[in-house]
Amino acid sequence: MIHEFTKGLFKENPIFVIALGLCPALAVSTQVVNALGMGAGVIFVLLGSNIFVSLLKDFIPEKVRIPAYIVIIASFVTIVDLVMQAYAPSLSRSLGVFVQLIVVNCIILGRAEAFANKNTLGSSVLDALGMGIGFTLALLLIAFIREVFGAGTITLFAFGSFDGVIEIPGLSESPARVIGLATGAMLVMGYLQALFNWMGTRRAGKPGSTAQDGAGGAAA
Amino acid sequence: MKIPSLVVIGGKLALICTVAAVILGLVNAVTAPVIVENQAKALARGLAVIADQSGVPGAQVGEASTISDSTVVQTAYPITGTDGAAVGFILQLVGVGYGGDMQLLAGYYPTGELFSAQMMENQETPGLGKKAEAPEYMEMFIGSGADAPIPTSKSDLPAGQADAITGATITFIGVARALADGSGLARELEGPATGGAQ
Numbered sequence: 222m223i224h225e226f227t228k229g230l231f232k233e234n235p236i237f238v239i240a241l242g243l244c245p246a247l248a249v250s251t252q253v254v255n256a257l258g259m260g261a262g263v264i265f266v267l268l269g270s271n272i273f274v275s276l277l278k279d280f281i282p283e284k285v286r287i288p289a290y291i292v293i294i295a296s297f298v299t300i301v302d303l304v305m306q307a308y309a310p311s312l313s314r315s316l317g318v319f320v321q322l323i324v325v326n327c328i329i330l331g332r333a334e335a336f337a338n339k340n341t342l343g344s345s346v347l348d349a350l351g352m353g354i355g356f357t358l359a360l361l362l363i364a365f366i367r368e369v370f371g372a373g374t375i376t377l378f379a380f381g382s383f384d385g386v387i388e389i390p391g392l393s394e395s396p397a398r399v400i401g402l403a404t405g406a407m408l409v410m411g412y413l414q415a416l417f418n419w420m421g422t423r424r425a426g427k428p429g430s431t432a433q434d435g436a437g438g439a440a441a
Numbered sequence: 442m443k444i445p446s447l448v449v450i451g452g453k454l455a456l457i458c459t460v461a462a463v464i465l466g467l468v469n470a471v472t473a474p475v476i477v478e479n480q481a482k483a484l485a486r487g488l489a490v491i492a493d494q495s496g497v498p499g500a501q502v503g504e505a506s507t508i509s510d511s512t513v514v515q516t517a518y519p520i521t522g523t524d525g526a527a528v529g530f531i532l533q534l535v536g537v538g539y540g541g542d543m544q545l546l547a548g549y550y551p552t553g554e555l556f557s558a559q560m561m562e563n564q565e566t567p568g569l570g571k572k573a574e575a576p577e578y579m580e581m582f583i584g585s586g587a588d589a590p591i592p593t594s595k596s597d598l599p600a601g602q603a604d605a606i607t608g609a610t611i612t613f614i615g616v617a618r619a620l621a622d623g624s625g626l627a628r629e630l631e632g633p634a635t636g637g638a639q
Contacts, residue, residue, distance in 0.1 A: 249567050251567055255567045281453065282449070282453055282454075285450055285453070285454045288454060289453075289454055292458055293461065296461040299465055300464075306472065308472075308475070310476075310479045317563070317564045317565060319567065398608075401569075402569075402607070402608045403608075
């Protein structure tokens with residue numbers, strides 16, 4: 222059962238292997254703090270929607286399952302949005318419209334349709350946590366590379382006298398701005414996907430592995 | 442498909458929607474007052490910061506006046522010194538950015554010169570248009586509006602500042618045009634009595 226959790230971290234990583242949720246991933250990965258906020262939001266919505274879809278899978282009629290899933294997902298996204306506006310207004314301002322756009326993040330609907338409506342509650346919870354954490358780690362990696370090279374900074378949450386911004390000597394004065402722009406997002410994403418493909422292919426080539434082990438996401 | 446099965450399917454979907462609506466209503470009831478309070482605090486903080494930057498010690502922000510004849514300027518707050526003399530105005534402006542409307546607070550002297558500005562609520566892209574929220578972003582506009590016009594295109598800016606707005610030109614134009622309109626209106630307003638305001 223632990224496989225349901227671990228598969229989302231690497232073998233079926235939502236961003237690098239399954240290639241779902243790329244639009245918000247590219248859009249918000251300009252700062253590390255955005256990746257943390259977006260990741261937390263996606264984990265919460267994914268967990269909530271997987272739990273409810275799994276619990277209601279026998280109640281929801283087959284013909285209207287997609288509208289029903291969308292209602293469940295949109296409800297959780299709205300809850301995240303309202304709670305962030307009320308209790309984390311600076312993070313809400315920072316993420317802007319991308320919080321509302323979690324509702325159209327393909328990972329959420331994809332896991333509801335491909336996993337939660339066919340599996341038990343326990344498996345669905347582990348799947349949501351694995352996929353959500355895998356999405357967050359991937360987003361953090363992209364954001365870290367883009368912010369360090371594109372802006373020469375690492376932006377975290379501000380607390381006390383710490384303003385949340387770590388400036389990297391040398392890079393902060395003359396960053397490679399293109400890495401912070403849309404073009405840089407595509408480049409970083411492309412290189413990281415190539416790295417994950419290569420690692421998956423290497424794993425598939427090991428004795429005792431099957432090709433499907435290495436390209437589990439594509440098969441899924 | 443038979444009518445009874447349609448009713449069952451529609452009924453189940455309606456039930457899910459109803460439960461979702463009730464839950465969202467409860468969440469909204471809890472969070473709405475906090476959100477309104479946050480917005481009021483953010484506005485009060487913004488007004489205080491801008492009044493401080495007018496350069497007049499102890500400058501006070503007066504009562505808000507609604508501006509009815511402008512689509513860009515929503516509200517005007519007169520600023521007065523400790524002796525009651527008019528210092529200028531803080532205007533609440535609406536600019537059009539990449540993600541829709543952007544709320545701005547801008548402080549002007551009666552000559553139309555901008556002395557401070559802050560981006561408030563907006564839906565600009567994180568890491569690009571959102572950079573306009575940083576206080577240093579507004580430095581490219583500060584001091585203009587009276588003798589020198591407020592820069593409203595990339596070509597009006599020095600090379601270093603033009604680079605800084607790369608990737609967020611629409612945000613820059615939205616902010617610049619709103620600030621320029623505000624500057625024009627600040628020149629028309631006659632004093633704390635707010636001629637032109639209602």
